[in-house]
Amino acid sequence: xxxxxxxxxxxxxxxxxxxxxxxxxxxxxxxxxxxxxxxxxxxxxxxxxxxxxxxxxxxxxxxxxxxxxxxxxxxxxxxxxxxxxxxxxxxxxxxxxxxxxxxxxxxxxxxxxxxxxxxxxxxxxxxxxxxxxxxxxxxxxxxxxxxxxxxxxxxxxxxxxxxxxxxxxxxxxxxxxxxxxxxxxxxxxxxxxxxxxxxxxxxxxxxxxxxxxxxxxxxxxxxxxxxxxxxxxxxxxxxxxxxxxxxxxxxxxxxxx
Numbered sequence: 277x278x279x280x281x282x283x284x285x286x287x288x289x290x291x292x293x294x295x296x297x298x299x300x301x302x303x304x305x306x307x308x309x310x311x312x313x314x315x316x317x318x319x320x321x322x323x324x325x326x327x328x329x330x331x332x333x334x335x336x337x338x339x340x341x342x343x344x345x346x347x348x349x350x351x352x353x354x355x356x357x358x359x360x361x362x363x364x365x366x367x368x369x370x371x372x373x374x375x376x377x378x379x380x381x382x383x384x385x386x387x388x389x390x391x392x393x394x395x396x397x398x399x400x401x402x403x404x405x406x407x408x409x410x411x412x413x414x415x416x417x418x419x420x421x422x423x424x425x426x427x428x429x430x431x432x433x434x435x436x437x438x439x440x441x442x443x444x445x446x447x448x449x450x451x452x453x454x455x456x457x458x459x460x461x462x463x464x465x466x467x468x469x470x471x472x473x474x475x476x477x478x479x480x481x482x483x484x485x486x487x488x489x490x491x492x493x494x495x496x497x498x499x500x501x502x503x504x505x506x507x508x509x510x511x512x513x514x515x516x517x518x519x520x521x522x523x524x525x526x527x528x529x530x531x532x533x
Contacts, residue, residue, distance in 0.1 A: 340474070345358060345360045347363075347367075348360040348361060348362060348363060348367060348371070349361040349362075349363060349391065349412075349416055349478070349521075351408075351412060351477065351478060351479050351480070351483070353395070353401070353404075353405040353408050353409065353483070354404055354405060354408065354483055354484050354485065355401065355402055355404070355405045357395060357396055357397045357398070357401060357405055358396040358397075359393060359394065359395050359396070359408070359409050359412055360375070360393070360394050360396070361391040361392065361393040361394070361412065361413065361416055362391045362392045362393075362449070363391070364449070365447075365448040365449025365450075366448065366449070367391075367392075368391060368392035368448075368449040368450075369392075369448060369449060371392050371394050372392055372394075372434070372437055372451065375394065376394050376434050377396075377434065378399075378433065378434055378435065379396075379397055379398070379399045379400075380394050380395060380396050380397065380398050380399070380433075380434060381394070381395040381398025381399065381401065381406070381409070381431045381432070381433065382394060382431065382432050382433070382434065382436075382437060382451075383395060383409045383410055383412075383413040383429055383430070383431045384413060384429065384430060384431075384451075385413050385414045385417035385419060385427045385428070385429050385463075386427060386428040386429065386430060387417050387418055387419050387424075387427050388418065389417060389418030389421075390413065390414075390416070390417035390418060390419075391413065391416050391417065392449070392451070393409060393412060393413035393416075395409040395431075398431070399433075404482075406431060406458075406460070407460065407463075407482055408479075408480050408482055408483050409431070409480075410429040410431070410460035410463045411429075411463050411464065411465070411466065411480035411481065411482050412467075412479075412480045413429050413463075414426070414427045414429050414463040414464075414465055415465045415466060415467050415480060415523060416523045417523070418524070419465060420465055420495065420523045420524065420525035421523070421524040421525040422525075423495055423525070423526070424465070425464060425465060425495060426462045426463055426464045426465065427462075427463060427465070428459060428460070428461050428462065428463065429459070429460040429463045430453075430457035430458060430459050430460070431457065431458040431460070432453055432455065432457050432458070436453055436454050436455045436457075437451045437452070437453065438451065438452045438453075438454065439451065439452070440452060464481075465494070465495060466480065466481035466482070466492070466493070466494055467479065467480060467481060467492075467493045467522075467523075468480075468481055468483070468486035468487070468489040468491065468492050468493065469489060469490065469491045469493060469507055469511070469518065469521055469522075470488070470489025470490040470491065470511060470532075471490065471511045471512075471513055476511075476513060476517045476518060476520075476521050477489060478521040478522075487532070488532075489532065490507070490510045490511045490531065490532050491506075491507045491510050491511065491529055491530070491531055491532070492529070492530040492531075492532070493507075493522070493527050493528070493529060493530075494527070494528045494530075495525070495526065495527070495528065496526055496527045496528025496529070497526055497527075497528065498526060498527045498528065498529065499526060500519065500522055500524060500525065500526070500527070501515075501519070503518075503522065503526075503527035503529060504516075504518040504519040504522060505518075506529050507522075507529060510529075510531045510532075
């Protein structure tokens with residue numbers, strides 16, 4: 277290492293000058309290190325804040341893909357069999373023509389103005405499952421609208437259904453029935469409405485799972501719109517979705533305790 281000495285200064289004065297320069301350089305080095313450390317900390321803090329901001333953002337809610345039967349009225353029996361019912365004449369025809377198989381059962385309330393109700397796999401259904409399907413068919417019929425507490429319901433196989441009858445073609449949503457019918461006499465009306473995994477569920481009251489839902493519905497004095505709002509309040513749900521689950525008519529509502 278080479279040092280430049282000022283010949284005008286004594287050796288002691290030169291040494292003192294270099295000592296002062298060394299202190300100055302050491303001080304600058306310490307300041308630089310401190311600035312670097314502070315910069316690192318600021319960068320780390322900014323990175324953590326960015327991560328927190330990103331993680332705190334609510335992920336966009338994925339729209340659930342609805343299953344084919346959700347455009348109809350539907351529920352699962354206590355034996356996990358699907359029951360679907362038409363909302364109008366067009367859906368009634370579609371269910372029988374496009375969906376029903378020889379292994380299914382067709383349920384219908386014995387009153388004008390009732391949905392075609394299909395118990396999928398009904399050929400092997402238990403008496404309890406048939407009872408559930410019958411009450412569902414009864415409750416969504418015009419019996420609720422006219423204030424009938426109960427109505428007869430029958431079940432037949434697909435081969436017993438026809439669009440042709442004596443006198444001509446049967447109109448939209450209706451069917452001619454042949455052969456013996458399985459009857460469910462004086463089937464009481466009654467439904468239970470609740471929510472499971474964000475989906476509105478409507479069960480016949482004879483279903484073992486009905487008591488676990490939020491609202492039990494029977495004939496009463498509340499108009500359909502009023503009933504939908506009250507049930508929506510109990511379930512913290514959208515009233516419009518509740519409306520779709522209810523039959524036409526008036527209701528009494530009992531909330532689950």
